[in-house]
Amino acid sequence: QVQLVQSGGGLVQAGDSLRLSCAASARTFTNYRMGWFRQAPGKEREFVAASMWSGGSTDYADSVKGRFTISRDNAKNPVYLQMNSLKPEDTAVYYCAVGRGTALSRRTADYIYWGQGTQVTVSS
Numbered sequence: 001q002v003q004l005v006q007s008g009g010g011l012v013q014a015g016d017s018l019r020l021s022c023a024a025s026a027r028t029f030t031n032y033r034m035g036w037f038r039q040a041p042g043k044e045r046e047f048v049a050a051s052m053w054s055g056g057s058t059d060y061a062d063s064v065k066g067r068f069t070i071s072r073d074n075a076k077n078p079v080y081l082q083m084n085s086l087k088p089e090d091t092a093v094y095y096c097a098v099g100r101g102t103a104l105s106r107r108t109a110d111y112i113y114w115g116q117g118t119q120v121t122v123s124s
Contacts, residue, residue: 022096
């Protein structure tokens, strides 16, 4: 059983930056995708960003494109979500996720392992 443990998050002001981390108990994920999702109160979980575990292409929701960056440190295994120019509408619980496959995906159903979630609150 693979576990994803998230860290980071917190309360910031609009325009600030935060970095979320997601560490996996497994050392490598061959042919896996990784993603970040978020869920605001009263709303469905939505896609934020995705990349392949091995690197290469990335995909971002239009609402975060140009402000958020998904990455992984090749020397270690954490998955990061760097969030810049944060806005109040970015307030949500953020989840990292890993799933099997050789293509990027925005669907929650394509991810099998999920982190515990971390709260990000952006004040105006």
